[in-house]
Structures are given as C-alpha cells and as structure tokens.
Amino acid sequence: ANYADQLVTGFTQLPANVTCTTFETYKAYANWDQQNSFTHSEHVVAPGGVLVRADDGSVTAGVFTNYNGQILGDGDHYLIEVRSVEAIKVLQPLGADTLLTVKKNPAWPGVAVTAYDFADQPVTEVEATAKDEMVSFEYCGNYRGHDIAYYCLTKSAEPNPEAYPIPQIPELIVTDIHWQPELPCTSDRVTFAATIKNIGTGPIPEAACLGVAFMLDGEFEPAFWAEPASVSLPAGATITLQANGGRQGAHWLATEGTPVVQAWVDKTNEILEINEGNNMFSKNMPPIDEGIEIAPGVRVPKVAANLALNQPITSSGATAPAYGEQMAVDGFINT
Incomplete structure (x- = not known):
C-alpha cells in the first residue's frame, strides 16, 4: 500500500460501527459490522469490508458490493482503481466477473478499455458503453484461456456507444435471521433480527418505510415485527432490522421444541420491487429445552x-x- 510508510494523523469513530483512520495523504475506512454494509459517497462497502481513498482521488480500493452506483455481481469484490492523467487502471484480485462502472476523465471524448495479462501484455480490447461521465464494461478474470490481471482505460477519439438505461428498481431479500440468546432455553426472552439485502438495480425510495415481519412455525400473521424505518438502502447494500414490537411485546418467551422462524421483508408490498415473491426467508432454531x-x-x-x-x-x-x-x-x- 502506498500509505504504509505514512504517519497516522487522525482517527475518527463514525456512526454504524465504522472507523476512519487518516494518514498523510490517504483515508482508510473500516466497516467493523459483520452484518450491515457501509455506504460512502457513491460506493457500498461490504459487511466487514474496508475502503481506502487517496486525498487527490488517484487511488480508490476496498471491498465492495456496489461501485460508482452500479451493483456488482454475487459476493464481495476486492477492487483497486488507480488514476492518472493518461490512464485509469482497475484491478480485481478477488471477486466474480461483473459489470463495472468507472468515471472517465472528463477531457476524454471516449474511452478505450483493454485487458492485460500478468506480464503486462495486452490481451484484448473490451467493448464499453458510456452514460454522461460514466463508462461501463464487463470485468472478466479470464479471456479465452488468458488470465486477466487488470483493465486499463485510456483516451479514445471516438465517443463510446450510449449505455442502455437500466430502470432503477430495488429488489429486497432476507439473507439471514438472528436471535439472542443464540442458544435459548425455555422461558428465555428471545429477540429476533433479520438481515436485508437490496439485490435490485436501484435504491429504495428516500421516504420508504422498510419493515420486517417475523412468524413462528408457519403462522401467516406476524408474531413480531421491526416497525417500518425510514432508511437509505442502495443497490447492493445490507441492513439488519431488529424486532421492536409484537402481539405480546417485542420478545418471544421460548417454549420447548425446535421452532422455525420466518422473516418477511416488506410484507405489505409498500415498496415497488422487481420481484415481490422472494421476500421471505426461513430458518430452523436449535432445539429448545429447560437446559x-x-x-x-x-x-x-x-x-x-x-x-x-x-x-x-x-x-x-x-x-x-x-x-x-x-x-x-x-x-x-x-x-
């Protein structure tokens, strides 16, 4: 890392379990939350991920699920972007193939995107589309048997084809259900929480009320719920909502057995989504006895x-x- 030999000049505890360490010419953000993502500017940092940025904008690196407002492919993506006047180099040492969007140099009429191998030899030129100052292309780790080390964006005299507009629509799913205590016994007060991810192409509306209903053992009517909360959830972002209400309070008084808990995000369909039929997730709890x-x-x-x-x-x-x-x-x- 270019900042490895720089002195630390500041440290800040940010909201949502995020810290910022300031170096002489860099800032390093660490998302200590293992369940929720962290949104910084136009990027979404994965749960447990990091973001490093040079003060002059020449370097951006981190672990992302959304880059420059573009949701990335499945899983976390380790990306490094290095910018100069002549070129923009993008590396992905870890991560699946994905559509990637990068801001071009405003002085460039168009952008040529070239894939390079690990010997710094060009492998192929890649088709790229543009919308305003953003250029999009498919980042693939292999091209016809050649491992790709990085992609290089350079100035082109010809403007790129215009990108086809993608509707900005959210898509909400439940990725996990949590409870405390983790190993409950009979009569313990159990609190449920659900981790929600937006796998759509756009954020939820700014004034949207995002809520989760919790049901036990196949019940249709919610036993507990996380009351609607006005939150920001860009494409690729995750958030964990904890039950704070219920038919008989926000906590379940554990009973003997092996219950199944379901979490249903946006049960009342207040948020328009690409697919309204994948909002539920079920999970078996561990066997419960008197302990x-x-x-x-x-x-x-x-x-x-x-x-x-x-x-x-x-x-x-x-x-x-x-x-x-x-x-x-x-x-x-x-x-």
Whole structure:
C-alpha cells in the first residue's frame, strides 16, 4: 500500500460501527459490522469490508458490493482503481466477473478499455458503453484461456456507444435471521433480527418505510415485527432490522421444541420491487429445552451442553488408529 510508510494523523469513530483512520495523504475506512454494509459517497462497502481513498482521488480500493452506483455481481469484490492523467487502471484480485462502472476523465471524448495479462501484455480490447461521465464494461478474470490481471482505460477519439438505461428498481431479500440468546432455553426472552439485502438495480425510495415481519412455525400473521424505518438502502447494500414490537411485546418467551422462524421483508408490498415473491426467508432454531446451568444464572440447552459432541476433530497419538476420529468425541467419558 502506498500509505504504509505514512504517519497516522487522525482517527475518527463514525456512526454504524465504522472507523476512519487518516494518514498523510490517504483515508482508510473500516466497516467493523459483520452484518450491515457501509455506504460512502457513491460506493457500498461490504459487511466487514474496508475502503481506502487517496486525498487527490488517484487511488480508490476496498471491498465492495456496489461501485460508482452500479451493483456488482454475487459476493464481495476486492477492487483497486488507480488514476492518472493518461490512464485509469482497475484491478480485481478477488471477486466474480461483473459489470463495472468507472468515471472517465472528463477531457476524454471516449474511452478505450483493454485487458492485460500478468506480464503486462495486452490481451484484448473490451467493448464499453458510456452514460454522461460514466463508462461501463464487463470485468472478466479470464479471456479465452488468458488470465486477466487488470483493465486499463485510456483516451479514445471516438465517443463510446450510449449505455442502455437500466430502470432503477430495488429488489429486497432476507439473507439471514438472528436471535439472542443464540442458544435459548425455555422461558428465555428471545429477540429476533433479520438481515436485508437490496439485490435490485436501484435504491429504495428516500421516504420508504422498510419493515420486517417475523412468524413462528408457519403462522401467516406476524408474531413480531421491526416497525417500518425510514432508511437509505442502495443497490447492493445490507441492513439488519431488529424486532421492536409484537402481539405480546417485542420478545418471544421460548417454549420447548425446535421452532422455525420466518422473516418477511416488506410484507405489505409498500415498496415497488422487481420481484415481490422472494421476500421471505426461513430458518430452523436449535432445539429448545429447560437446559442445564453451566454457571450461576447461565443456562444452555442439554443438547448444547456437551460442546465437543459430534464436532469435527483430528485424532493423533498412539491410540488414534484404534479409536479413530468418530469415536474420539462421542459423549462418553470412558472412550
């Protein structure tokens, strides 16, 4: 990193569990939240991701799900953009092939996009389209058997074809359901939360009320809900909403069994989406029983009390061939 030998000149704790470390000519943002994304300017930083920017705009690097307002392909994308007067170099050391949008030099009539291999040799020129100052092209890690190291954007005398306008419509899905405590026992007060991701082509409307309904064991009517919240959710962004209301309060009083919890985002269809039929997600909870006390005031379910039971292990030592991995931790103290 170009800033590795620079002194730290500042540190700021930002909202939403994000920190900013200021170096002499760089700023490094760290998203410490493992569930929610972080939006900075026109980019969406993945949960647990980072963003590094040079003060003069010459370098932008990080882990993204949306870059320059363009949602990226599945998974996280590790991108590095290095800009100079003559060229713009874009590298993706990790990440799936994706449509990528980069801001061109305003002085360039058009942009030529060329893929290079790891020997810095040109492999092929790539078709690119333009809309205003933004240029879009397909970033592929391989072209006809050639591994691609990076793409280079340079000045072209010919304007690029105009990009076909893509409707800016959100698409909301539930990617996970969480609960606290993680291993509840009967009579514990359990709080539910759901992680929502916008996999559409545009953000939810600015004044939209984004809510989640929680149901247990196939019920249609919500038992709990995260009340509608006015939030910003660009394409590619994630947010976790916690239940704060319910038919009998915001918490579930755990009962014995193995319940299934469902989370339904935008159940009332207040937000126009590309597909209204994929807003629900289900997840099995761990078996719930009266538990056993493992410390004063601390209970865990009986099934979870033996934390090593049936867990993957590696056998070693003189007796390993005789007992093997399956019998090494089978719940019996005399094994």
